[in-house]
Amino acid sequence: MLRVTVLGCGGSAGVPQIGGPDGTGDWGACDKTESRNRRTRSSIVLQGEGSERLLVDSSPDMRAQLIACAVPRVDAILFTHAHADHVLGIDDIRILNRIVKRPIEAFAEARTMAELDRRFDYAFGEWTTQPHFFRPVLSRRTIAFGDVVETCGLRLQTFEQDHGFLSTIGFRVGGFGYSTDVVTLDERAFAILEGVDTWIVDCFQRARHKTHANVDQVIAWFEQVKPRRMILTHMGYDIDWSWLQKRLPAGIEPAFDGMLIDSP
Numbered sequence: 001m002l003r004v005t006v007l008g009c010g011g012s013a014g015v016p017q018i019g020g021p022d023g024t025g026d027w028g029a030c031d032k033t034e035s036r037n038r039r040t041r042s043s044i045v046l047q048g049e050g051s052e053r054l055l056v057d058s059s060p061d062m063r064a065q066l067i068a069c070a071v072p073r074v075d076a077i078l079f080t081h082a083h084a085d086h087v088l089g090i091d092d093i094r095i096l097n098r099i100v101k102r103p104i105e106a107f108a109e110a111r112t113m114a115e116l117d118r119r120f121d122y123a124f125g126e127w128t129t130q131p132h133f134f135r136p137v138l139s140r141r142t143i144a145f146g147d148v149v150e151t152c153g154l155r156l157q158t159f160e161q162d163h164g165f166l167s168t169i170g171f172r173v174g175g176f177g178y179s180t181d182v183v184t185l186d187e188r189a190f191a192i193l194e195g196v197d198t199w200i201v202d203c204f205q206r207a208r209h210k211t212h213a214n215v216d217q218v219i220a221w222f223e224q225v226k227p228r229r230m231i232l233t234h235m236g237y238d239i240d241w242s243w244l245q246k247r248l249p250a251g252i253e254p255a256f257d258g259m260l261i262d263s264p
Contacts, residue, residue, distance in 0.1 A: 002154075002176050002263045003047045004200070007065035009255035010039025011204055011212075011236035012085035014061070028237030036241040036256035040064065041085040042180050042234045044200070045071055046173065052152035054078060056178065062089030069258055073099045076151045077138070079108040080180060081168040082115035090120050093136035103127045106138040107149050109169055113142045145169065146188070159189040164211030172196060176263035177227070180234050183211050185221070196227045198263040200255065203232035205239060215244070222252055231255045 008014075015037055016025025030037040041059035045066075052075040059065065066074070074096045080086060096104060108116060116138075117124060123136045143149060145160035145167065156171040161182040170179040170189060175197030179185070182202050185193075193199065201221065204212030212234065213221070222230045230252045232244070244254045 001049070002174055004176060004198075004261040004263060005045040005047075005069050005071065006200075006231075006233070006255045006257060006259040006261070007043040007045060007069055007071075008040035008059055008061055008257050009233040009235060009259070010041055010257075011234055012041065012083065013236070014041055015039040015235070015237045017237055026237065029243070030237050030240045031242065034241050036254070038257065039235060040257055043086070044178065045069070045074070046152070046154060046176075048153040050153045052076075054152040054154060056080065057086040057180075058089035058093060059085055060088040063092045063095075065257070074104065075100060076105040076107065078149065078151075078156070078169070078171070079106065079112050079116065080170075081163065081166060082108075082112045082119075083181070086181070087116065087120075090116075090123055090136055090138075093123070093138065094134065097137050103137040103139040105141050105151060107141045107143055107151065109145060109167070110142050111166070112169075113140060157192055159192045161185060161189065174264055176200075176261075181212065183209065183213055183217075190225065193225050193227075196225060198229045198231065198261060199225065199227040200231045200233050200261075202234040203239065203254075204234055204236050207238075215239075215247075219249060219252065222249065227251070229253070231259075231261065 016027045019026040040061035043057045043059045046054040055074040055077045149156040158171045161168045161170045162184040168181045177196040177199040
């Protein structure tokens with residue numbers, strides 16, 4: 001059994017966004033009294049039968065997310081792509097290094113790894129055993145789209161996703177699939193997802209978007225792939241939790257920060 005923790009399920013600006021009439025946040029179409037509308041940036045943690053945990057993306061909210069979701073350690077990280085809302089928590093990885101007392105493996109496709117190396121070169125420096133080191137220490141594990149990644153007792157089959165202006169990594173592990181930051185999927189991706197039990201999928205807004213899936217699109221994917229359970233993530237302030245819950249077909253539901261999912 002796989003345990004998935006949804007650390008965050010919001011878009012790049014989170015919900016609420018900065019601003020609002022009184023400066024306490026712009027909620028857009030979201031009801032601010034519904035706690036499940038308060039969303040940090042998208043990220044998940046995977047834990048298999050053992051104690052090791054795989055973090056997928058290090059959002060700018062990573063520190064608060066790990067504490068709020070009671071995640072005591074992270075053993076490896078998979079970066080889906082290098083956009084800011086998926087990587088800017090990198091500096092806080094230094095505390096995760098202290099916990100596990102070693103460099104943390106970072107899996108990323110070559111273009112993503114090159115961008116991480118350019119922007120966070122200090123994070124790929126030599127490991128030091130001094131007790132109060134001041135920087136994160138990541139160990140490069142460059143992969144290609146379609147590779148199988150084995151880490152933390154898990155076996156992830158990756159696939160390429162179209163994010164409009166670049167490609168992102170989607171993956172399947174057992175009966176679970178994850179597809180954040182995607183606008184179109186090709187036949188290779190659908191072949192890997194065939195028979196998937198639980199699928200977390202990008203759904204940024206109601207109307208069509210250049211780089212993200214929308215409500216009508218994910219419903220069409222649900223009808224095509226037929227997972228037992230589809231869970232929507234990367235939702236912007238256009239997506240109210242209750243509004244969406246009432247309009248989705250049976251089998252599809254919106255995520256919320258802190259959601260726990262068990263998948264075969």
